[in-house]
Amino acid sequence: MSAAAPSPGPPPTAPRGRPRSESARRAVLESALRLCQQEGYQHLTIKGIADAAGVGRQTVYRWWPAKTDVLLEALRALAEVEEARLRPDTGDTLTDVERLLDATFTLTRGTTGHALVGLMADAQADGELAEKLQGTVIGPRRDALRAILERGVSRGELAPRMPLDLAVDFAFGTMWYRLLSRHAPVDGALARQITEVLRTMLSVER
Amino acid sequence: MSAAAPSPGPPPTAPRGRPRSESARRAVLESALRLCQQEGYQHLTIKGIADAAGVGRQTVYRWWPAKTDVLLEALRALAEVEEARLRPDTGDTLTDVERLLDATFTLTRGTTGHALVGLMADAQADGELAEKLQGTVIGPRRDALRAILERGVSRGELAPRMPLDLAVDFAFGTMWYRLLSRHAPVDGALARQITEVLRTMLSVER
Amino acid sequence: MSAAAPSPGPPPTAPRGRPRSESARRAVLESALRLCQQEGYQHLTIKGIADAAGVGRQTVYRWWPAKTDVLLEALRALAEVEEARLRPDTGDTLTDVERLLDATFTLTRGTTGHALVGLMADAQADGELAEKLQGTVIGPRRDALRAILERGVSRGELAPRMPLDLAVDFAFGTMWYRLLSRHAPVDGALARQITEVLRTMLSVER
Amino acid sequence: MSAAAPSPGPPPTAPRGRPRSESARRAVLESALRLCQQEGYQHLTIKGIADAAGVGRQTVYRWWPAKTDVLLEALRALAEVEEARLRPDTGDTLTDVERLLDATFTLTRGTTGHALVGLMADAQADGELAEKLQGTVIGPRRDALRAILERGVSRGELAPRMPLDLAVDFAFGTMWYRLLSRHAPVDGALARQITEVLRTMLSVER
DNA sequence: CAATAATCGAGACGGTACGTCTTGTCTTCCT
DNA sequence: AGGAAGACAAGACGTACCGTCTCGATTATTG
Known part of the structure; x- marks a missing residue:
């Protein structure tokens, strides 16, 4: 690449008028996530978010079509921070697996x-939302785990003695099941246990 | 007194007033389940249920405190019908497992x-609802699968080479994960695949 | 008259089944009047009457088409008691006037x-009710006062120096105006004052 | 600063947010009065008013606590228009009386x-409403008539041969009585008749 | 430095579901 | 057959939130 890309795409179109308030944007995202965790998703309300953020209601509607989009952006912002953890590579495949699971579990235990x-529940009857969720939050993590396992197989560390997709389902499925049903915690111990079972199932020695 | 029925159970407490309309009850439960599947849980409305059932709104409120209770009773009613399928006993443990999973998967694919x-989503912020869900829909199926596995162990058909609870989590977790994320179907093939993996993991021969 | 009239009209049609409960009837009428005076006409409710009377709601509907009819019958029952006072005849016309007014004022100050x-308010938009009210409560008192005045004229005690109808309107109009607006009491003093003015207006000497 | 308006009255308290819709306010008041006259006071409903005015239900509740307040404001608005007629002064007291009565009668025959x-009926069991009614609709007209009569006395046109309060009661009482009972019209003829009787009763010559 | 223009907080707007209440009808058992 | 009880369909109540709109005030760029 020779020099600073000649700016492909439309000319910068100097923005006129008052610029968007970054502080309002942040306040909305934070209030949304906090209220959701405190009061529950069902009681989350645009009015509530706006009031808690000290922001006009129209300011929320101006930038996000629905409350789902506010939450999605909030989740995406959180996920960006740990983008790195999505692609662990310690050299040992199963250690990578455990790291990914542990990072994911920690996130879901927290504010999200x-x-x-x-x-997810809303996405049942809203295909567009379902796609957005898959694209930003669910899919990438699923792909990341699958990639780690495939790398393990290609490295000869793992033997694909069961469909790798099913192995991924087992791992994240257990997480979701426990998140929903709460019959057992979603913590580091679970990450270790799942990793152990995968070691047994997929070990190359027999 | 010679005969005069020894009156087992509670005193008959003669019911006064017009008896509850069984047809209204059924219409509400059926409409609720149908509307929920058609329009989505979020768009399910007491008014909508009542109108669809051809019933006054008060008739819904008289018998169910909230729309969650309507759905819970509808689910319970469906589950009762298949009570038998919760306790399969073909002699072969893994066949029993597959049968239970298949029956469960079929139910969730259909109207529920x-x-x-x-x-489940509402239950996240409503402990009472969480308990009811566990008690009527989630818990019993979980217990049923665990009981089948334990029976297999005690019969010597299975070796507990992994925590049985985790095996149960794998099976139902995968179901929930796919129900939510819909990256793959929840069908008989899945039941077979899961059973196969459990056979490998828990087989006595090594 | 020879003997007991041979009973014209339909044969007595021996009433079959349980006879109407007189105690229930009385309880309804009394509760209606009491509740109306205590809580106000607007808050009077069929359910409230039935509950206060310790009576089923249907028992009210069986015998009275609407709450207005309950009240009308209650008023009629009260009025019957003082039927006599409607036709005072002391010999002095203006004394008769004062007596009639005083009796009427006392009634309205009390439970009615x-x-x-x-x-009256309901009758504004309900012609049938208006007729019933005229026939049972309003009209007779109006006619009674007019009859007394006419008798006074025919006896030569009064000179019809103003339309008698207007004199009646003055008397009862003042009562209604004060009942509604309550800017002054509707009592014996008022009866006396009105009578005095009529004496001045209608006296024969000049 | 030389002038800078000494800011009389309260501080301007800059109104924030979207200003109240004057057209909605008018539509509500007009619909309320029209529906009340058409369907009757008892059948007047907030929902009905809102629908007829093409207005959201909340818009009614936002500005008026109850349907009585809507009607009161509607009546006040009507009365304001004829504020002038409350204080006629033709030079002849009894002409003034007739004018006031005629104006009042016309109003009640029309939309009110x-x-x-x-x-008035509701006010029987609602002291607050009673006060409001007195203050805005009933009292001022009563006071106006009394003032005219007193002026007549002080001018020597009338002799207070009966309590002036009672004269006022006769005039407006007759109006109310006929409004309620509808045994005779409340029209210009009545205004004339009443004025005639007052002339006889209160004339200075004897 | 004024004009232009988009955003901001605020809050009213027309709608609609909420959960409660009363209405008038009905359906049961009991007297 | 009447009465007490109470469920039924209907629909108004007053509240909350929806998503849109209109204010005055603020804060940028542009001429």
């Missing part, structure tokens, strides 16, 4: 649990 | 998918 | 004020 | 009859 579950 | 997911 | 006003 | 009667 109710939001994730609520969004 | 959206309802289950929506209820 | 709210009921009368409420019924 | 049912509303006035219904409000």
